[in-house]
Amino acid sequence: MIIETSGLRKSFRSRAGRETKTVEAVRGVDLSVAEGEIFGFLGPNGAGKTTTLRMLATLLEPDGGTAVIAGADLRKEPGEVRRRIGYVAQGGSTWDESTGREELVLHARMYGISKADAQRRATEALDTFELAEYADRRCKTYSGGQRRRVDIALGIIHSPKVVFLDEPTTGLDPQSRAHMWGEVRKLREMGMTVFLTTHYLDEADALCDRLAIMDHGQIVAEGTPADLKQEVLGDVVSVNAREVAKAADLFDNAEYVRKVETTEQSLRLYVEDGASAIPHVLRTLDAEGVSIEGIELHRPSLDDVFLAKTGRSLRES
Amino acid sequence: MKFLRDTWLVFQRQMQLLLRNPVWVAVGIIQPLFYLLLFAPLMKQALSAGGPMTDEQAYRIFVPGMLVMVALFSAFSGFGIIAELRAGVIERNRVTPVSRVALLLGRSLRDVVQLLFQAVLVTLLAVPFGLRVAVGDALLAYLLIGLMTLLLSSTGYALGLTLRSEDAMAPMLNTVIQPIMLLAGIFLPLTFAPQWLKNVANVNPFKWATDGVRALFAGNPGDDAVWQALAILTPLTVLALFISSRTFAKSVR
Ligand SMILES: Nc1ncnc2c1ncn2[C@@H]1O[C@H](COP(=O)(O)OP(=O)(O)OP(=O)(O)O)[C@@H](O)[C@H]1O
Ligand SMILES: [Mg+2]
Numbered sequence: 001m002i003i004e005t006s007g008l009r010k011s012f013r014s015r016a017g018r019e020t021k022t023v024e025a026v027r028g029v030d031l032s033v034a035e036g037e038i039f040g041f042l043g044p045n046g047a048g049k050t051t052t053l054r055m056l057a058t059l060l061e062p063d064g065g066t067a068v069i070a071g072a073d074l075r076k077e078p079g080e081v082r083r084r085i086g087y088v089a090q091g092g093s094t095w096d097e098s099t100g101r102e103e104l105v106l107h108a109r110m111y112g113i114s115k116a117d118a119q120r121r122a123t124e125a126l127d128t129f130e131l132a133e134y135a136d137r138r139c140k141t142y143s144g145g146q147r148r149r150v151d152i153a154l155g156i157i158h159s160p161k162v163v164f165l166d167e168p169t170t171g172l173d174p175q176s177r178a179h180m181w182g183e184v185r186k187l188r189e190m191g192m193t194v195f196l197t198t199h200y201l202d203e204a205d206a207l208c209d210r211l212a213i214m215d216h217g218q219i220v221a222e223g224t225p226a227d228l229k230q231e232v233l234g235d236v237v238s239v240n241a242r243e244v245a246k247a248a249d250l251f252d253n254a255e256y257v258r259k260v261e262t263t264e265q266s267l268r269l270y271v272e273d274g275a276s277a278i279p280h281v282l283r284t285l286d287a288e289g290v291s292i293e294g295i296e297l298h299r300p301s302l303d304d305v306f307l308a309k310t311g312r313s314l315r316e317s
Numbered sequence: 318m319k320f321l322r323d324t325w326l327v328f329q330r331q332m333q334l335l336l337r338n339p340v341w342v343a344v345g346i347i348q349p350l351f352y353l354l355l356f357a358p359l360m361k362q363a364l365s366a367g368g369p370m371t372d373e374q375a376y377r378i379f380v381p382g383m384l385v386m387v388a389l390f391s392a393f394s395g396f397g398i399i400a401e402l403r404a405g406v407i408e409r410n411r412v413t414p415v416s417r418v419a420l421l422l423g424r425s426l427r428d429v430v431q432l433l434f435q436a437v438l439v440t441l442l443a444v445p446f447g448l449r450v451a452v453g454d455a456l457l458a459y460l461l462i463g464l465m466t467l468l469l470s471s472t473g474y475a476l477g478l479t480l481r482s483e484d485a486m487a488p489m490l491n492t493v494i495q496p497i498m499l500l501a502g503i504f505l506p507l508t509f510a511p512q513w514l515k516n517v518a519n520v521n522p523f524k525w526a527t528d529g530v531r532a533l534f535a536g537n538p539g540d541d542a543v544w545q546a547l548a549i550l551t552p553l554t555v556l557a558l559f560i561s562s563r564t565f566a567k568s569v570r
Binding site: 086092 | 406
């Protein structure tokens with residue numbers, strides 16, 4: 001495991017008027033991330049994603065818990081952790097008056113890299129992220145997507161083992177987002193472990209090998225996107241029929257059905273694997289002479305997972 | 318070794334950005350000119366109340382005051398650091414293994430270079446008005462105000478990183494800098510002050526700095542005021558650098 005954390009905690013004291021309130025931003029996070037994977041942190045605003053990342057990146061001292069990142073202990077050898085990781089902040093990190101190339105060269109040199117090597121790496125990174133054209137323009141003239149790509153290039157300029165990307169695609173248009181997914185996959189191909197946060201369901205689903213769902217400072221579920229969806233609900237087969245009540249009775253004892261729900265005109269069957277359940281369902285209905293008007297297979301989304309774990313929809317929170 | 322290299326890296330970048338925006342050079346020339354042209358003649362008349370005074374004598378009192386004033390303004394460095402904080406530059410620096418003291422010192426040294434440039438300019442501009450000063454004395458005076466700048470700019474950075482908002486910073490600096498300026502005898506030497514005011518001014522380290530610089534411009538490097546100023550500014554500067562580099566290590570967001 002390239003990242004292992006245990007019981008990571010952080011609370012903030014903030015003042016609202018006269019009262020001081022304590023916000024428990026992260027309440028005991030246990031994680032393990034395997035080398036070479038794209039690991040995602042999915043959660044609504046204020047879930048504690050950034051706080052966790054900032055702790056792992058040595059920017060914020062944890063109140064409790066431990067973490068080992070790329071073989072270095074977060075508390076005992078933060079300097080070593082810094083050498084082995086890259087971090088791209090949620091809010092960006094470029095200076096308006098500098099050019100992309102200057103930022104890259106300086107940032108590389110801050111890792112102790114020689115000037116010549118830093119310049120070579122900068123050129124390489126500018127090519128990788130298709131920024132060569134704008135390399136010598138000031139950052140304030142960049143588009144949002146270009147600027148974000150510079151941020152990512154900065155995060156990996158020293159070839160870290162692990163790179164933390166805090167919401168790499170927030171604020172980008174759909175096309176730039178798709179582009180960015182490609183860049184993130186490129187990082188994995190280059191041998192890096194990527195730890196990213198997002199509150200986009202489709203992004204977590206499409207991009208991440210494994211993910212953790214976070215809410216109110218805690219991890220509520222962890223696994224591959226497919227496993228998570230499977231584990232919580234399986235698939236849903238919904239059947240439109242006239243005699244819903246009668247139809248529902250037929251499945252009370254069917255062992256491949258986990259749960260039966262009825263609405264006015266439809267019957268919802270929660271099953272492990274929808275594709276293999278449909279023939280059974282049809283046969284059962286046919287045998288009892290229940291006529292149906294339609295049948296539909298619905299694969300659960302990560303939002304359904306979030307809903308099942310927290311009682312809220314991610315889209316609403 | 319690493320520390321020196323890191324400091325150089327930070328300093329270099331800051332200088333590069335500074336030179337990219339030459340407005341400050343113009344401001345650095347025009348502001349002192351205002352004081353030399355519009356205020357110095359008035360001060361000469363006012364001081365003549367205590368006995369007739371030549372232009373040279375007047376500028377020997379006035380120019381050191383102005384040098385100290387310009388140095389005091391380096392506390393406004395904190396505004397720049399808030400902008401860097403907001404842009405995420407500080408956080409990006411802090412995830413690298415770069416020395417935290419270098420993050421501060423590289424920036425403060427930029428401020429010192431900028432100030433020394435202004436100081437030389439002010440001195441040269443005052444020469445046509447009758448100012449005469451030995452090069453050795455002037456260099457020692459620059460050392461004093463250089464120390465002051467290091468002290469004040471690093472304090473400004475610590476304040477900026479702690480307060481994290483221009484709105485909190487501006488009133489705070491103004492309330493602190495005003496009395497310090499008045500109590501340093503920048504415009505009128507405190508020799509004319511009533512005793513109680515002198516007593517209050519004695520706790521102001523920058524009053525000692527002003528006295529030291531004035532002694533040097535008067536051609537008395539052996540004056541007690543010179544070593545006293547050094548003895549007061551040096552430990553304060555070291556302390557400020559220490560505290561401020563800790564805010565670079567700890568700064569939250
Ligand atoms: N420096 C701070 N001082 C006080 N409270 C803070 C601080 N940083 C974060 N918090 C609080 O901690 C909680 C978690 O914040 P965090 O930024 O980690 O959330 P997030 O999951 O990254 O959210 P988002 O998706 O909006 O970026 C929030 O309630 C936030 O207000
Ligand atoms: Mg966040």
